[in-house]
Amino acid sequence: MMNSNASHANHHSFILTVSMAFDRFVAIRNPLHYASILTHSIIGKIGIAVLTRAICVVFPVPFLIKRLPFCHSNVLSHSYCLHQDAMRLACASTRINSLYGLIIVIFTLGLDALIILFSYVLILKTVLGIASRAERLKALNTCLSHICAVLLFYVPLIGVTMIHRFGKHLSPVVHVLMANIYLLLPPVLNPVVYSVKTKQIRRRIIRVFQRRKNRT
Structure with a gap:
């Protein structure tokens, strides 16, 4: 009940960006040992850890x-059931709910953000150690789609947080609009960002549009 299922998908997509930060770090720092470091076993364990954390974060909320x-x-001020909105409608103390929400934000989004930042500090350190300018640009280019994915999550999140905190006097339409942008923008545009940077997918998309154009 903390959010709708799609909102939980946003949270999971952010966990994916954390995994991608580690993936990019390994690909740039140890490209020759990439396959031996990120084995199927390691990837499976990461998946289990992601699923376990998601269950631990979401499971207590309906009971609270x-x-x-x-x-x-x-x-409600949003088009889906937001934990903060539901707490406002309660006639009893919501201190436990607020404390739980604060702990979750600190130990999930806050921790994830620090991991991503630390990963990119190491990535930049590695890239700056590359002698060739062309190789440095090529290495940074591999991170471009991941950086865009991180921004796609953070920008709407900051926007909806600011509106929720300081925009109480604004029209309800603004709240609903920002909530829907946060809900839909990251999962809709993430596949587009990664597909644009992948040559094989980009070629297939171009072929599909060319076939449709030829048919018309």
């Missing part, structure tokens, strides 16, 4: 909300 009595308006 269910224990609260509700006697106010049932109109």
Whole structure:
């Protein structure tokens, strides 16, 4: 009940960006040992860790909300069930819910952001150690799609947080619009970002459009 299923997908896509940061670091730092470091076993363990963390984060929330009595308006400011919105409608103390939400933000999004930042500090250190300018640009180019994916998550997240915190006087339409942008933009555009940077996928997309153009 913390968010809709699609909102949880945003959280999972951000976990994916953390994994991609590690992937890019290994690919640039140890390209010859990439296959031996990121084996199928390691990838499987990462997947299990992601699933376990997602369950641990989401599972307690419905029970925290269910224990609260509700006697106010049932109109939410977002187009999906946001934990903060539901707490506002409660007629009892929501201190436990607020504390849980703060802990989750610190130990998930905050920790993930630090891991991504640390990964890119190491990546930049490695890239700057490359003698050839062309090779440096090529190495940085491999990270471009991942950087775009991170920005696609963070920019809408910061926007919806600012609106939720400081835009209480704004029209409800603004709240709904920002909530929907945060909900839909990252999962919709992430595949586009990665496909544009992948030559094989890009060629297939161009062929599909060329075939449709020829048919018309």
